[in-house]
Amino acid sequence: MKIKTIFAIAILSLFLLQTSVGVAQKKEVPKGTVQRIKVHSKLLEGNLSGDSADRYVSIYLPASYQYGKKRYPVVFFLHGYTDNDAKVFGIQNHWMSLPPILDTAFSKDPAHEMIVITPDAYTLFQGSMYSNSATTGNWEDFIASELVTYIDQHYRTLSQKESRGICGHSMGGYGALRIGEKNPEVFSAVYLLSPCCLNSPSESVSLLTSQLRNADNIKTIEEFQKADFFTKALFASAAAWSPNPDNPPFYLDLPIKNGSLQPEILLKWDANRPLNNLDQYIYNIRKLKSIGFDAGDKDKGIAESIKKLNGELNKYGIKHSFEIYDGDHINRVAKRMEENMLRFFSTNLLF
Numbered sequence: 622m623k624i625k626t627i628f629a630i631a632i633l634s635l636f637l638l639q640t641s642v643g644v645a646q647k648k649e650v651p652k653g654t655v656q657r658i659k660v661h662s663k664l665l666e667g668n669l670s671g672d673s674a675d676r677y678v679s680i681y682l683p684a685s686y687q688y689g690k691k692r693y694p695v696v697f698f699l700h701g702y703t704d705n706d707a708k709v710f711g712i713q714n715h716w717m718s719l720p721p722i723l724d725t726a727f728s729k730d731p732a733h734e735m736i737v738i739t740p741d742a743y744t745l746f747q748g749s750m751y752s753n754s755a756t757t758g759n760w761e762d763f764i765a766s767e768l769v770t771y772i773d774q775h776y777r778t779l780s781q782k783e784s785r786g787i788c789g790h791s792m793g794g795y796g797a798l799r800i801g802e803k804n805p806e807v808f809s810a811v812y813l814l815s816p817c818c819l820n821s822p823s824e825s826v827s828l829l830t831s832q833l834r835n836a837d838n839i840k841t842i843e844e845f846q847k848a849d850f851f852t853k854a855l856f857a858s859a860a861a862w863s864p865n866p867d868n869p870p871f872y873l874d875l876p877i878k879n880g881s882l883q884p885e886i887l888l889k890w891d892a893n894r895p896l897n898n899l900d901q902y903i904y905n906i907r908k909l910k911s912i913g914f915d916a917g918d919k920d921k922g923i924a925e926s927i928k929k930l931n932g933e934l935n936k937y938g939i940k941h942s943f944e945i946y947d948g949d950h951i952n953r954v955a956k957r958m959e960e961n962m963l964r965f966f967s968t969n970l971l972f
Contacts, residue, residue, distance in 0.1 A: 650724050650725055650728040651684035651685075651724065651727075651728055651731075652684060652720075652724050653681050653682055653683045653684050653686070653720060653723060653724055653727070653734075654681075654682040654684075654686065654687065655679065655680065655681055655682075655710055655712075655720055656679070656680045656682065657677060657678070657679050657680070657706070657707070657710070657712065658677070658678055658680065659675045659676065659677055659678070660675070660676055660678050660740075660767070660768060660771050661674060661675050661676075662674045662675075662676060662758070662763045662767050662768075663767065664758065664759040664762050664763045664766070664767055665758035665759065665760070665763055666758075667758075668754075668755070668756065668757055668758035669755055669756045669757075669864070669866060669872040670744055670745040670746065670756055670757050670758075670860065670872070671745065672744045672745055672757065672758065674758070676740055676741050676742075676763075677705070677706055677707070677740075677741040678706060678738060678739070678740045678741065678768065679706035679707065679709065679710040679712070679738070679739045679741075680736065680737075680738055680772075680776070681710070681719065681720055681723055681736065681737040681738075682736055682776070683723070683727055683734035683735065683736065684724070684727065684728075684731075684734070685731065685734055686734075686736070686777070690777065691777065692777045692778060692779045693734060693735055693736045693777060693778060693779060693784075694735045694736070694778075694779050694784040694785065694786070694966070694970040694971065694972060695735065695736045695737075695738060695769075695772060695773075695776075695778050695779070695784065695785050695786075696735050696736070696737050696738070696785075696786045696787070696788060696966055696970075697737075697738045697739075697740075697764065697768070697769075697785075697786070697787045697788070697797075697808075698719065698737055698738065698739045698788055698789060698793070699739070699740075699742065699751060699764075699787070699788070699789030699790075699792075699793030699794075699796045699797055700739055700741075700742065700789065700790065700792075700793050701748075701789070701790045701791035701792045701793050701817075702747060702748040702791060702792040702817070702854060702857065703743075703747045703748060703850070703853075704743070704748075705741045705742070705743040706739040706740060706741040707741070709739050710739060716951055717951075717954060717955040717958075719737065719739070719958070722955055722958050722959050722963075723735075723737060723963070725959060726959045726963045730967060732972070733963075733966075733967035733972060735963075735966060735970070736772070736776060736778060738768070738772055740763075740764060740768055742760060742793075742796075744757050744857070744860070745757075745842075745860075746845075746853065746856045746857035746860045747853055747854075747857060748792050748854075748857045749796075749857075749861065750792060750795065750796065750818070750857060750858060750860075750861035750862070750893075751764065751789075751792070751793070751795065751796025751797075751799060751800060752796075752799065752861035752862060752893065754860060754861050754862070754864045755864045755866055755872070756860040756861075756864035756865075756866075756871075756872045756873055757860050757861060757864075760796075760861075761796075761799065761800050761803065764787075764796075764800055765800050765803070765804040765807050765808075766807075769785070769807060779971065779972075781971070782805075782806060782807055782808060782809045783809050783910070783970070783971035784809075784970050784971045784972070785807065785808050785809060785810075785970070786808060786809065786810040786811065786812065786966050786969070786970055787800060787801050787808045787810075787811055787812075788811065788812035788813065788814065788962060788966075789813065789814065789816070790814040790815060790954055791814070791815055791816065791817045791950065792817055792818070793814075793816075794813035794814050794815060794816025794817065794914070795813075795816045795817050795818045795819065795895070797811055797812070797813055797816070798811060798813055798816060798819070798895050798914075799893075799895060801909065801912070802895070802899075802902040802905050802906050802909075803902070803905065805905045805906070805908035805909050806908075808909070809909060809910040809911070809969070809970070809971075810909065810910055810911045810912070810965070810966060810969040810970055811909060811911070811912045811913070812912075812913045812914065812962050812965050812966070813912075813913070813914035813915075813927070814914075814915065814916075814954055814957060814958070814962065815915070815916045815917065815920055815923050815950050815951075815954065816914060816916075816923065816926070816927065817923060818858075818893075818894060818895075819894060819895050819896045819923075819926040819927070819929075819930060820894050820895075820896040820897065820926050820929060821890075821891050821894055821897065832851065832855075833855065833875060833876055833877040833882075834877065834880070835848070835849070835852045836848075836852050836855045836856060836875050836877070837875060837877045837878065837879070837880065839852065839856075841870065842870060842871075845871070855875065856871065856873070856875075858890060859871075859873040859874060859875050859876075859886075860872070860873045861893070862889055862890050862892075862893040863875075863876075863886045863889045863890065874886050876890065895930075896926065896929055896930060896933065899930075899933050903937050903939075906934075906937075906939060907937075907939060910969055911940075911941070911942075911965070911968075911969040912934070912939070912941045912942075913941060913942035913943070913961075913962075913965045914927050914930065914931075914941070914942075914943055915927070915942075915943065915944040915945070915946060915957060915961060916945060916946075917945070917946055917947065917948030917949045917950065917952070917953060918945050918946065918947060918948070919947075919948060919949040919950075920948070920949050920950045923950070924945050927943065927945070928945070930943075931943040942965065944961070
């Protein structure tokens with residue numbers, strides 16, 4: 622009997638040990654806090670699109686923020702076209718949710734926790750292109766000046782440029798480069814995930830004209846709202862890059878009018894492509910501590926554009942990180958954020 626009892630106790634002890642190990646292995650990842658607030662922008666007031674100057678801003682505070690008085694670096698993450706801050710932060714259904722990505726990354730590297738900020742740049746035209754425009758408002762300056770100042774005043778940030786980064790996906794990647802290269806006194810590190818719109822379209826003029834005809838036929842806001850994705854994106858580009866206060870109801874000029882191509886409007890658009898004006902910002906880019914960018918190989922047009930960006934930066938001897946990976950425009954972006962983008966900021970921001 623004694624032997625059987627001892628054996629039973631041993632088996633029970635082993636079971637309890639295995640159970641406790643299993644519980645330890647399933648320990649929950651510390652979760653950060655998400656706040657969604659509204660920030661009023663003087664720079665967005667009076668925009669001709671009628672979009673509100675009171676903008677939603679989603680804020681991720683790392684798990685340790687609620688304890689002590691520690692200050693944190695800040696990363697501004699800019700969302701893509703048709704998205705908003707609520708989608709990126711998982712408040713609305715979306716193809717990815719940023720807070721769990723941050724929770725996982727910071728649980729592995731708690732010494733490099735950051736505050737992450739995403740402003741809502743969804744407009745009448747479904748995206749601001751993060752550009753200064755009378756039609757959509759001064760989005761570049763809102764982010765680089767007003768929003769940065771607001772966050773530094775209301776949260777425990779490390780408020781020097783060495784502790785501040787900017788990044789984004791697709792339209793947000795375009796915006797991150799546009800804003801970062803113009804404001805090296807505000808941001809020190811820039812990361813682009815599948816950035817759109819870096820260079821002029823490679824399509825022939827005849828094909829481009831054909832694509833623009835649908836937009837030229839749209840005369841009302843209601844017709845715009847029923848249009849396809851590409852047509853809406855053309856309107857967003859025009860609102861950002863070729864605004865026209867004398868041309869209601871959209872207050873913009875498309876590169877085609879009454880069936881005729883308008884070369885001067887295309888030139889305005891081309892002037893807003895970072896690869897076309899990179900030479901003028903090289904001295905600013907040299908002031909950045911670091912710049913990185915990547916794209917999926919199946920995202921062919923964007924992959925080609927960042928290859929060109931890589932070549933241009935190499936030409937000027939500017940160190941940067943660059944990768945073309947196996948993927949498309951969205952399917953591996955969440956993993957890239959966790960394993961590449963956040964490591965990039967962990968390495969290059971001052972903590």
